[in-house]
Amino acid sequence: MSPRWEARADVIVVGTGVAGLTAALEARELGLRVLVITKAAASAGNTRWAQGGVAVVLPDEHDEGDSVTAHIEDTLVAGGGLCADDAVAAILADGADAVTRLRELGAVFDPGADGNLARTREGGHSAFRVVHAGGDATGAEIERALLSAAQDGRVPLLENHIAVDAVRTATGAVVGLVVLDQNGVPGVVSAPAVLLATGGLGQLYQATSNPEVATADGLALALRAGAPVADVEFVQFHPTVLYTGPGARGRCPLVTEAVRGEGAVLVDALGERVMKGVHPREDLAPRDVVAAAITRRMATEPGGVGDHVYLDATHLDTELFRRRFPTVLAACQSIGVDPSADPIPVSPAAHFACGGVASTVDGRTGVIGLYAVGEVARTGLHGANRLASNSLLEGLVVGARAARAIAADIAACLLADPRAAVRAPLPTAPVADRDVLQRVMSRYAGIGRDAEGLAVVGSVLDVSAVDTVLKTKQRVEDAALTLVARALIAAASARTESRGCHVRTDFPDSDPAWQHSLAVRLNPSGQPVLAAPTSLRSAA
Numbered sequence: 001m002s003p004r005w006e007a008r009a010d011v012i013v014v015g016t017g018v019a020g021l022t023a024a025l026e027a028r029e030l031g032l033r034v035l036v037i038t039k040a041a042a043s044a045g046n047t048r049w050a051q052g053g054v055a056v057v058l059p060d061e062h063d064e065g066d067s068v069t070a071h072i073e074d075t076l077v078a079g080g081g082l083c084a085d086d087a088v089a090a091i092l093a094d095g096a097d098a099v100t101r102l103r104e105l106g107a108v109f110d111p112g113a114d115g116n117l118a119r120t121r122e123g124g125h126s127a128f129r130v131v132h133a134g135g136d137a138t139g140a141e142i143e144r145a146l147l148s149a150a151q152d153g154r155v156p157l158l159e160n161h162i163a164v165d166a167v168r169t170a171t172g173a174v175v176g177l178v179v180l181d182q183n184g185v186p187g188v189v190s191a192p193a194v195l196l197a198t199g200g201l202g203q204l205y206q207a208t209s210n211p212e213v214a215t216a217d218g219l220a221l222a223l224r225a226g227a228p229v230a231d232v233e234f235v236q237f238h239p240t241v242l243y244t245g246p247g248a249r250g251r252c253p254l255v256t257e258a259v260r261g262e263g264a265v266l267v268d269a270l271g272e273r274v275m276k277g278v279h280p281r282e283d284l285a286p287r288d289v290v291a292a293a294i295t296r297r298m299a300t301e302p303g304g305v306g307d308h309v310y311l312d313a314t315h316l317d318t319e320l321f322r323r324r325f326p327t328v329l330a331a332c333q334s335i336g337v338d339p340s341a342d343p344i345p346v347s348p349a350a351h352f353a354c355g356g357v358a359s360t361v362d363g364r365t366g367v368i369g370l371y372a373v374g375e376v377a378r379t380g381l382h383g384a385n386r387l388a389s390n391s392l393l394e395g396l397v398v399g400a401r402a403a404r405a406i407a408a409d410i411a412a413c414l415l416a417d418p419r420a421a422v423r424a425p426l427p428t429a430p431v432a433d434r435d436v437l438q439r440v441m442s443r444y445a446g447i448g449r450d451a452e453g454l455a456v457v458g459s460v461l462d463v464s465a466v467d468t469v470l471k472t473k474q475r476v477e478d479a480a481l482t483l484v485a486r487a488l489i490a491a492a493s494a495r496t497e498s499r500g501c502h503v504r505t506d507f508p509d510s511d512p513a514w515q516h517s518l519a520v521r522l523n524p525s526g527q528p529v530l531a532a533p534t535s536l537r538s539a540a
């Protein structure tokens with residue numbers, strides 16, 4: 001490909017969520033020339049939608065008896081035996097400093113009555129240690145603060161520029177990116193370091209809490225650049241997002257657990273209770289239990305309607321609902337549902353990718369010049385199941401650490417010279433129809449998987465994917481979804497046990513023999529295959 005435009009920097013940051021902007025700001029502080037690109041508007045990522053907060057143990061503001069050690073312990077328990085202990089310890093130990101830096105940049109967290117930061121407690125936490133902003137608008141405040149710090153002119157930011165593929169040297173080092181600009185015109189940005197902060201993969205599924213940009217692009221780009229991904233079979237589902245109709249795309253609004261806390265109950269199309277007899281806490285059972293029960297009811301039980309059930313809140317006090325849940329009420333009204341008269345249609349939705357590009361706590365991948373941070377990366381912090389509110393923290397901590405690692409690698413002359421780039425044509429990759437892909441992924445690779453269903457997904461993708469030149473944004477995204485779906489299927493098929501977010505109906509128990517992560521990489525013909533576990537150690 002002859003690029004129609006070019007740009008140069010020391011480091012290219014892809015993505016403007018918490019992880020990318022933190023890295024870009026730190027890199028700038030270290031004197032590096034930074035270029036940030038993002039494929040949509042700057043605030044379009046998952047960060048802006050984060051609600052609950054940031055889990056952190058602050059030195060002088062914590063519950064009696066709480067400590068970083070206790071936070072580590074909670075994280076390891078949630079992670080189902082698959083966290084990397086050293087990564088958990090390193091990331092959580094840096095949490096307080098990372099939050100302090102963020103506040104210095106201007107982020108305002110909610111104060112408590114005692115003048116300290118207000119702290120709340122979420123599922124899996126043994127103490128009140130989740131700090132939040134704007135009530136339930138933590139992500140929006142973090143995004144605002146980081147963006148305003150970045151938009152002072154010293155961090156060039158290209159919106160509506162999508163990273164397509166890595167530019168590499170003959171020996172495989174990454175030295176830049178092929179990018180389509182806002183008019184779809186291909187160009188090349190060159191730098192000895194490329195940092196992926198491209199977020200999650202919720203759009204693999206029909207229903208997701210993630211916005212439209214969460215199409216797994218960074219995972220696909222890293223795989224094609226030779227990096228392994230790991231733990232990709234572990235996708236965390238939220239039990240209840242608003243079901244907005246068949247074929248609905250994009251972000252589904254969350255219907256917070258607190259609505260069930262106030263007494264709403266899940267029912268199927270016949271009005272039968274979904275959670276009755278499933279768990280002693282019924283509708284307030286843990287998230288994974290509720291999500292799995294809804295999925296079973298949708299798929300198999302009499303009264304199942306295929307793609308959603310209902311949350312019946314009609315008996316709740318109308319005034320209380322309006323006061324406590326204005327966001328949920330507005331979302332319901334936008335699809336013509338009046339929660340005081342109609343049951344709210346809901347379904348489980350893909351929420352968070354626990355796995356990602358295998359990387360160290362400094363963002364280094366196994367490929368020279370390629371770094372990954374935030375939700376796109378797998379550092380080992382989350383294991384088989386993320387502890388609530390650990391992901392914003394990871395973006396803050398690892399984003400800054402990766403910038404320092406890049407500065408150190410440049411200073412030590414460890415990276416390749418962009419002038420050694422091998423110019424390649426716009427890549428061609430298999431692309432499946434997105435609706436078909438989302439339908440089979442939701443039906444067979446969501447909550448409750450088995451060998452037969454996973455094989456169906458594999459066959460459907462094999463039959464329907466067509467080799468396509470990645471010359472539009474839509475094609476880049478659909479190719480990423482196709483490749484990452486295949487990688488996820490490879491790992492989920494191999495893992496013949498249930499653990500954390502990975503629920504196999506044909507292997508319902510955890511198996512100690514599987515207490516290790518699975519890495520996936522591309523074979524020479526571009527197929528995702530399981531990689532040796534040592535490939536996780538080589539991400540250094």
Ligand SMILES: Cc1cc2nc3c(=O)[nH]c(=O)nc-3n(C[C@H](O)[C@H](O)[C@H](O)COP(=O)(O)OP(=O)(O)OC[C@H]3O[C@@H](n4cnc5c(N)ncnc54)[C@H](O)[C@@H]3O)c2cc1C
Nearest residue numbers: 015016017019039045046047052053163199374375389392
């Ligand atoms: C509804 C919701 C609630 C949540 N609540 C919490 C919470 O309370 N606490 C918590 O810790 N976590 C929460 N999370 C998770 C958390 O928000 C995310 O894990 C985190 O924000 C991810 O940040 P990031 O920087 O890695 O990616 P993102 O914020 O998703 O940013 C990704 C960026 O990459 C860009 N991009 C993607 N592909 C390309 C490409 N090919 N080329 C160029 N740019 C590209 C996107 O446009 C975007 O700018 C929540 C998530 C959701 C969806």
